[in-house]
Amino acid sequence: MNIAExxxxxxxxxxxxxxxxxxxxxxxxxxxxxxxxxxxxxVAMLLHQSGLEPGDTVLVLHPMSAExxxxxxxxxxxxxxxxxxxxxxGRKHIERSCALQPPQxxxxxxxxxxxxxxxxxxRRIPEKFSIGLPVPGAVSLQHADRLRHFETxxxxxxxxxxxxxxxxxSTGTPKPALRTHGFLLAQHRALxxxxxxxxxxxxxxxxxxxxxxxxxxxxxSLIPDADxxxxxxxxxxxxVAQIRxxxxxxxxxxxxxxxxxxxxxxxxxxxxxxxxxxxxxxGPVSPQLLEELQRIAPQATVTTVYGSTEAxxxxxxxxxxxxxxxxxxxxxxxxLLVGLPVPIIRLRILKNQWGCPVxxxxxxxxxxxxxxxxxxxxxxxxxxxxLSGYMNGCGDEENKFNVAGVPWHRTGDAGYLDDRGRLWLxxxxxxxxxxxxxxxxxxxxxxxxxxxxCVRRAAVASIQGERVLAVELRNGRLxxxxxxxxxxxxxxxxxxxxxxxxxxxxxxxxxxxxDYPALNSLLEKSV
Numbered sequence: 410m411n412i413a414e415x416x417x418x419x420x421x422x423x424x425x426x427x428x429x430x431x432x433x434x435x436x437x438x439x440x441x442x443x444x445x446x447x448x449x450x451x452v453a454m455l456l457h458q459s460g461l462e463p464g465d466t467v468l469v470l471h472p473m474s475a476e477x478x479x480x481x482x483x484x485x486x487x488x489x490x491x492x493x494x495x496x497x498x499g500r501k502h503i504e505r506s507c508a509l510q511p512p513q514x515x516x517x518x519x520x521x522x523x524x525x526x527x528x529x530x531x532r533r534i535p536e537k538f539s540i541g542l543p544v545p546g547a548v549s550l551q552h553a554d555r556l557r558h559f560e561t562x563x564x565x566x567x568x569x570x571x572x573x574x575x576x577x578x579s580t581g582t583p584k585p586a587l588r589t590h591g592f593l594l595a596q597h598r599a600l601x602x603x604x605x606x607x608x609x610x611x612x613x614x615x616x617x618x619x620x621x622x623x624x625x626x627x628x629x630s631l632i633p634d635a636d637x638x639x640x641x642x643x644x645x646x647x648x649v650a651q652i653r654x655x656x657x658x659x660x661x662x663x664x665x666x667x668x669x670x671x672x673x674x675x676x677x678x679x680x681x682x683x684x685x686x687x688x689x690x691x692g693p694v695s696p697q698l699l700e701e702l703q704r705i706a707p708q709a710t711v712t713t714v715y716g717s718t719e720a721x722x723x724x725x726x727x728x729x730x731x732x733x734x735x736x737x738x739x740x741x742x743x744x745l746l747v748g749l750p751v752p753i754i755r756l757r758i759l760k761n762q763w764g765c766p767v768x769x770x771x772x773x774x775x776x777x778x779x780x781x782x783x784x785x786x787x788x789x790x791x792x793x794x795x796l797s798g799y800m801n802g803c804g805d806e807e808n809k810f811n812v813a814g815v816p817w818h819r820t821g822d823a824g825y826l827d828d829r830g831r832l833w834l835x836x837x838x839x840x841x842x843x844x845x846x847x848x849x850x851x852x853x854x855x856x857x858x859x860x861x862x863c864v865r866r867a868a869v870a871s872i873q874g875e876r877v878l879a880v881e882l883r884n885g886r887l888x889x890x891x892x893x894x895x896x897x898x899x900x901x902x903x904x905x906x907x908x909x910x911x912x913x914x915x916x917x918x919x920x921x922x923x924d925y926p927a928l929n930s931l932l933e934k935s936v
Contacts, residue, residue, distance in 0.1 A: 411565040412593045413449075413485035415625035420446035423608065423627055429620070430611075430655055431474050432634040432647075437654075440475050445624070449482030452550055453559035456483055459536050459548070461514055463488030463563050466573065468512040468534065470496065470521035473617055473632050476540050478624065480516050480550070485571060488563030490587075492573040496521065498917065504530045506575060509585055510800065519544055567591025573800065574718065584804035586718050586796055595793035596721060597625050603714065603722045603751050604661070604688060613652060614661040615640065616691070618721065631655055633666075641665035641920035645673035652681055659686035661714075664694050665920040667702060668865075674705040681706045690714035690722075692921020693745055693834065693852060695859045696736050699728040715747040715832070719796040719808070719818050723788075724750045724832045740860045742853040742901050744785075744824065744833040754792040756832065758825055761786045763838035767819075768810030775812045785825040785835050785850065791817040823850050840925040842871045846903040851923070854878065854902045861891055866913040868923040869904065872932045876904045879928060881913040908932060 419428070424443035431438055440448075461467070467489050471477050484491045494506045507530035514536035517524075522544045525531045537547035565571075572588040588596070600606065600622040608627030614620055615637050623630045634651055635643035640663050648670065651657070667689055674680065684706040689698070694713045702711045711728040714721075726748025735746050750756040758780040759767070770778065780786040789810075797816035798805050808819045823835040835850035842849040851869050858867035858878060866881040878899060880887065887895075887909055895907060914927035 410567070410590060410594060411485060411488065411562050411569075412571060412590050412597070412625070413482060413562050415594075415597065416442075416449075416482055416485075417446055417562065419624065419627050426609070426627065427611075427629045428624060429475050429478060429630050429632070430651075431632040432651075433474070437651075438475060442624075442627075445475070445479060445482065447558060448479045448553075449486060450558040450560065451553040451556050452479055452483035453486045454556045455538075455548070455550065455553040456487055456489070456514070457559055458556075459514070459538075461487065461489060461536065464490065464570070465513040466490045466492050466510055468492045468494070468507070468515040468517075468531075470494075470515065470517035470524070471540055472518070473615075473620070473637060475632075476550075477617075478620060480540070481621070483559075485590075486559065486562050488565055488569065490570045490573055494575060495917065496524065500524070500528055502575075503528055506585070507531070507534075509803070510573060514538065516540060516550070517547075522547060565590040567594075584808070585800040587800040588796070592794065592796065593621075597622050599722060599751060599753055599794040601626050602753075603725055605686065610659055611655055611657050612659040612661060613648070613657045615663060615666050616661055619661050631657055633662075635666075637666075639920060641669065641915070643669050645669045649673060649679065649681070652684070656683055657681075658683060659688070660684060661688040661690075663691040663919040663921050664689055664698055665692070665915075667698060671698070671701040671705055675701075679705065682708055684709045687711045688714050690716060691919035692916070693856075694747075695745075695856060696731065696739055697859060699731070703728055713747055715834070717820055720754070720790050720792070720794065720820070722751050723754060723756065723790055723820070724748045726831070739856050742857050744835045744850070745852050745856055747824075747832050747834055749829075749831055750790075754790055754795065756788065756790050756826075758784065759787040759789045759819075761823060761838060761841070763787060763819070763821065763823075763841075766806050766810070768812065768817075770810070770812045772813045780825065782826050782828050782830075785823055787838055788820045788822045788824045788832070788834075789817050790820060791815060837925065840870075840923075842869070842876065844871055844874060844876070846876070849876070849902055851925075854899060854904060855923075857898055857902075858895060860898070861895060863887060863891055864895075866915075866923070868913060868925070868928050869902070870925065870929050870932055872929070875906060876902065877906045877908055877932055878904045879908045879910050879913065879932060881910050908935060 420442040428442040429440045515534045516538040539547040543549045569590045571590045606626035611629040613631040620630045634647040687709045715724045716722040724747045836852040840851045854869040855867045865883045914924040916922040
C-alpha cells in the first residue's frame with residue numbers, strides 16, 4: 410500500500426475540512442484536504458514529466474509549511490523517495506549525505522538554493538525545482554498550476570522505500586534511516602492510537618512526522634508562526650495568538666518549545682483553556698514542565714511521549730498518572746519516569762554493553778541477557794514501527810541485533826522497568842560515568858537538580874576524576890543558599906562541584922537533549 414492512499418482517502422472523506430493552517434509573509438493560510446490533494450497531484454505531474462521514475466530519490470530542502478506537505482504528497486504518489494537533511498548540521502553533512510545516497514532531484518526554497526554556490530553535491534543533482542520565487546537553473550513548482558492532475562498512485566509493496574532521513578547523531582555518527590511505505594503505515598497506526606488522533610481536532614505541532622500522521626487521520630494541523638530551527642528561542646506571542654484564533658484543541662512539541670510558551674503565559678498571566686491534549690517529547694521532560702503546562706492549560710491531559718527516529722512512539726505517560734511518590738523518586742535520583750511501553754512494541758532491558766556489538770541471540774540466550782525489573786541497562790525495542798536496519802547496513806553493527814531471526818533496535822538510552830512494567834530513563838548509555846565512586850547515569854542526577862526553580866538545565870560529567878554538575882540558570886545567578894542545598898541533595902551521587910554555564914550545549918533539532926561531548930569539552934577547558 411502506498412502511504413499516499415491514506416492522504417487521498419481523507420480528501421475523499423472530508424474534502425472541505427481544513428487539513429493544514431500555516432503562515433506565509435505574515436498572513437494565515439488554510440488548505441482543505443481536497444486542496445492539498447489536488448495541489449499534490451499537479452506537482453506529481455510536473456515531477457513525472459521531468460523523467461523521474463519510481464525509486465528515484467528527491468532531496469527536499471524546505472521548512473514546515475503547506476508547500477512541504479504538497480511536495481511530500483507528490484513524491485509518495487509517484488513512488489519516489491523523499492530525502493531530508495538538516496542544513497543546520499553544515500555543508501559537510503549535506504555532502505556526506507548526498508554521497509551516501511545521490512539524489513536524482515532537489516526541491517528547495519530560494520534560500521536553500523543558495524547552498525548550491527558552496528555545495529558541489531547540490532550542483533551535481535540532475536533535476537532542480539524551486540518552491541516560491543523562480544531560481545536560475547531550477548524549474549519553478551508554479552508551473553504545476555497549469556498542469557492536469559496526475560490521478561494514478563504508484564502501487565507499492567510494504568518494502569518499497571518512501572522516506573530517507575538521518576539520525577541526529579546523539580548515539581554516534583548520523584545514520585541514514587530509510588522508512589518504507591509499510592513502516593510509515595505501521596508508524597501511523599502507532600501514533601494514531603497513542604496520540605488518540607480523531608478527525609476534526611485542531612493540533613498545533615512542531616514535529617514533521619506528526620503532521621503526516623494528522624493528514625492521514627483527518628486532524629487539522631496548525632504549523633506555528635515561529636522559527637522552528639531554534640525551539641528554545643522562539644517568539645511565543647504569535648504562537649499563543651494562533652492557538653486562540655484557530656481554537657486549537659491539542660498540541661505536540663518539544664520541551665524547549667513549550668518552555669517558551671510557559672514563560673510567556675506566566676509573564677502575561679495567560680491561560681489556554683481550549684487545549685484538551687498536550688503531548689511533548691524529543692528530549693527528556695521534567696516533572697516541573699508537566700506541572701507548568703497543566704497550569705497554563707488547566708483542561709488539558711498533559712502527556713510525555715518517549716521515542717526516537719528509529720522507533721516512535723516507545724512509551725507514554727500522562728501527568729495525572731504520575732503519583733506523588735513517583736515525583737519524589739525522580740527528584741531523589743531514581744531517573745525519569747516515561748510510562749508504560751505502547752502496546753504494539755516489545756521492550757526489554759539488556760545488560761549494558763553499549764559500544765560493543767551484541768547478538769545474535771536465541772530466545773533463551775536473550776532472556777538470560779536481559780535484566781529483571783528494577784535493574785538498569787540498555788533499552789532495546791522491536792516491532793513493526795521500529796526501524797529494522799539502516800540504509801546499506803550503515804550503523805547496523807552498532808545499533809541492531811537479532812533474536813531468533815527477529816530484528817531489535819538498541820536505543821542508546823539506559824533505563825529500567827519497575828514492578829508495574831513502567832519504563833524509567835537513566836540517560837544516554839554513552840554518558841554513563843564509571844569511576845572510583847561506582848556507576849552513575851546522568852538523568853538520576855540532572856532531574857534531582859531541576860527541583861530548584863533557578864536551574865533551567867543541568868548535566869553531570871566526570872572531569873579529571875571529579876564529578877561535576879553543570880547548570881544553566883534562569884536568571885544568571887545561583888544564590889549561595891541554593892548552592893549548598895543543591896550539593897546536599899546530590900550527595901547520593903558524590904557530586905562535589907557545580908559549574909555555571911551561560912548556555913548549555915544541546916542538540917540542534919529539538920534544543921532539548923544535552924550534547925555531552927560538547928559539555929565535556931567546555932568543562933575540561935574551564936578546569
